[in-house]
Amino acid sequence: MIHIEILRVNNLSKKYTNGENIFYALKNINFSVKKGEFVAITGKSGSGKSTLLHILSGLDSKDEGEVIIDNQNIFELNDNDLTIFRRKNIGIIYQFYNLLPMLDVKENILMPTLLDKRKVNKKRFNELIKTLDLDNKLDSMPNDLSGGQQQRTAIGRALINRPKILFADEPTGNLDSKNTKKIMKLLEYYNKKFKQTIIMVTHDNALARRCDRNIVIKDGKIIKDEYKKTNKKK
């Protein structure tokens, strides 16, 4: 089976300056991800894992290095082109859901499709809704939903356009154990069935162990990068 490289990170660094002091949030990060991989990025609080995810998804800027998604260096794109690239190729799930509060569940999920001016594929939408168990919540507003329902809506929104890569920033960080299991099952389902590439940041080692690969970050550097099945170090 040929594994296509979907993401490559070369010498990525991000620093913050405070007067004369320079603090590196990330320093010389290098790795690549193949299509269909479910990668966990773990590390202690303040290690730089969320910063890494935000840069990979184009939500934050970098100071040095490259991020190449599907052969496109995302930082060569201007603001508008990056927005369009993100819309077509990237899905993002946040810890605090970040649903649009003025739109209902259906509108929230469909928004990326509408923005892309695509016709809504009703079959795909209905399948998605069913998988996410949101059939009878389509007209509800986000603040009427539980945490788990909101996160499932956010997953729906992230997956509606079948993105090349899905970034998840602590997707279960705000959920109870029951909902955590549900969300993880969903992500695993999409990874297995549709070969959805997922990169997930988590501080929960138990969740990381369920992924194909675990990249450990400490003080802005990768200290460990190993695959689940063979425990092979990269």
Added chain:
Amino acid sequence: MNIKKLIKRNKRRSIITILGISIASSLILSIGIFFSSFREYMIDTVKREIGDYHVIVKGDIKENSTIKKIKIKDGRNYITFNNIGRVYINTEKICKSKCESITYNDSLLSLYGISKNENILNTYKKIIYFLVISFSVIVFIIIYNSFKVSINTRKRDICLYKLSGCTNYDVYKIIIKESLLLGLIGMVLGFIISLILNTTLINILNSILYEIFNGRLSLKIYLPFIIIPFIFMTLVIVLSSSFPLKNIKKYRPIELFKAKDDIYKSNVKRYKNIPLWLSIINYQRGREKYKSLIICIFISVLSINIFSLTLNYGLKCIEEYVITPDYDLFVNVEGDYNLEKLSEDLKSEKTLIYKSCEYTSHIPKDYYLKESKEKEKLLITNLKNNEIVNKIDLIDDSNKIKHLKQNIFKNLTEIKIDNEDKIIDNLKLTNKIPFGLKGTENIIVNLDEEKFNGICEYYNSNMFIKTKYKGIDNYLENKIKKDELNMTYYNSKKSKEIMNNIVLLVKIALYGICLLIILVMLTSVINITSSSINYRKKEFSSLQSIGLEKKDILSSLFLESLIVSLKGWGYAVPFIFIINKMIFTSIKSVFDFKNMIINLNILIISLILSQILVFISMAISHHNLKEKSLINNIKDI
């Protein structure tokens, strides 16, 4: 809570609030400063033209230390006291009932508000009160909205204060202190701006109306005229910042953990055009907040249009009342005089030279098409062959200005001149008014030379000219002195210039006031829109993260601003028409206006202007969100 830190943290909003208050203060304080300066000019003028004495007393007087100066002239004592306020008491003291006559300088005393007759000072105070109250109301509404939105957007902060243990009273104190500090800085700045504005205005007045003011108008401050606006402005700031505080009682710490309170299922149908759809949803959910913006736009559109209408009606009244001469110079000499030579010397471009005399006559009612006076004043000239000009300007008995009356006579062929037993016959009616004679109230009768000599025993030689000759006044003054002429002249060019300058000044003043009101509105709009955009920064960034392009965001903001501007403008339009109708009805009774003035262009400009200002303000506020990365805005850091 350190107020200075609080203000520094919200630097942009604080600066804009200070700007708004300072512009508003400058508008209100300028009224007092201008009237102070004008009053001082009037006092100076009275002192020059009438005298600086307070009272003229004839008879024996007892001098005492209250008297500053006595000038004796023609047996009368012209007395100036040290304290003008005690002029009556001091006059009684020095007279001790032995004065033959006492005459007070009422012109001067009325300027100090002391005259026992009508006091000009009281009139000035009434005008100041009226203007200050009117502007204060406008400014109050605008600043109140600004503070209201500011408090609403700080709901999270207020909940945090309460969570930390602050009572409602503690929160009031924090916010009032902040408002008063911003207000104080704003008012001090406003005072400085008003001094600059008044200095500029006074320099303009001295320059373009030199003939009236002779450069003697200068910046002066009369404290009572400054205190009134200052008190009003302070009241405006205190009230506009404390009224919105009543909402604070409703804020509970639990609301920190709740979703936003403006989320409800909207009835808006999903449009294919995403920016349009988003703009309608956002307008609907932000209706409460947008009320403040709509009110600002309403007031500004109303002010601009009403000021503009007032100006236009004023100009039309001037046009109706002041007949603009079609000549530059009118010269009048008793008897015969060689006016042709004078016309050549003055390089005339157009001349009319004629002889004239005046009589009264009775023209029977039958000859009039409409109403008539009992006796008519005739201006008899030697201009033409026996014509009566069938058009004159009339001021009727009730002193109403009428238009130029056309075709007032029918079948009038002869006029009997009262008391002289003279008849002018074989006359024909004409509608041609000779050059220069437009605006005369007399009936003009043009006769040939022979008939004229038969009627007018004593006459004047007259000349109307149009000329570009400069220094007409000097030339004529010298000629009159040198040749000892019994000549009078009227330089209408100068009067035209003065009238044009007065009109220009009125335009500058009215549009200047409009501009200041727009600036106050602008600061309020910026505060409201930047608060609104900031409140939604998380949503904007979330939308951008899932693929909403910048052009769509701007389109959505444009449509939102259009909805808001249209609403504010739409509410103002009926009020504009009602006030227009009221102005027209009141003026119509004095001037003969046929139609109401409708300033369609100003109406449209005010809509476009408010739309542009609101949109630009929103777009800039959105652009400023770029200072932080998308993710920081999403996390609401």
